[in-house]
Amino acid sequence: MNQNEQKQHAAQVALARIQDHMTVGLGTGSTAAYFIKALSKRVHEEDWQLTTVATSKESAELARSLGLRVQDIDDVAAIDVTVDGADEVDPNLDGIKGGGAALLFEKVVALRSKKNIWLVDESKLSPRLGSFLLPIEVIEFGAQQVYRTLVHMNLHPRFRMKNEEERRYTDSGHQIIDVDLSQQNDLPALARQLKAITGVVEHGLFLGICDEVIIGSQPIKTLTRPREA
Numbered sequence: 001m002n003q004n005e006q007k008q009h010a011a012q013v014a015l016a017r018i019q020d021h022m023t024v025g026l027g028t029g030s031t032a033a034y035f036i037k038a039l040s041k042r043v044h045e046e047d048w049q050l051t052t053v054a055t056s057k058e059s060a061e062l063a064r065s066l067g068l069r070v071q072d073i074d075d076v077a078a079i080d081v082t083v084d085g086a087d088e089v090d091p092n093l094d095g096i097k098g099g100g101a102a103l104l105f106e107k108v109v110a111l112r113s114k115k116n117i118w119l120v121d122e123s124k125l126s127p128r129l130g131s132f133l134l135p136i137e138v139i140e141f142g143a144q145q146v147y148r149t150l151v152h153m154n155l156h157p158r159f160r161m162k163n164e165e166e167r168r169y170t171d172s173g174h175q176i177i178d179v180d181l182s183q184q185n186d187l188p189a190l191a192r193q194l195k196a197i198t199g200v201v202e203h204g205l206f207l208g209i210c211d212e213v214i215i216g217s218q219p220i221k222t223l224t225r226p227r228e229a
């Protein structure tokens, strides 16, 4: 199975975790899009009363175009489960997200969800996080100053570009600086350091957030986080 087939396969398997009347968080990216399409089909076939919350304008538009009910996160009492993709996942179910520049909304939704499921193809699995550049979302004002701080932290930053001249902006009007984790040994400490930089809004390290990873290989594989006692 190629990567897209694995993403589609994982999306199909994730449907078994969804029930009528749930509030479902919708991730962003190509894998999340496969899930949104599969979910809308199931909702129409079964005549489910489902509510969704989207993690980007792109996913909200796709979901609405397919007839799903999309609510503002502030208008739902709870999110039962969020299904998203990921850029890199390690054996502890920690991961890097934000390749699609939606990390801020993705983290807001994930942290308000009772359960988080990531759908990946095998290429996203890694024994140690760091092959994918870590996205850091920064406000525009003083972005160059934050960039300098990241240089001093030995993170080899680079602004994400939309094209040769223009920087990439997120749905919230922020910029993205991608950094290199290959020299970093203590990711929880780095996550704390990054959050403490004024001007940084969020980073794409999702540590201790994901409950289940569905790998769309044939046969399907899943990784689950052991429940804390």
Ligand SMILES: O=C(CO)[C@H](O)[C@H](O)COP(=O)(O)O
Pocket: 027, 028, 029, 030, 031, 032, 084, 085, 086, 087, 096, 097, 098, 099, 100, 101, 102, 103, 106
């Ligand atoms: O974090 C994300 C968007 O911000 C995506 O989940 C991640 O980039 C994976 O994307 P894809 O499913 O297209 O491989």
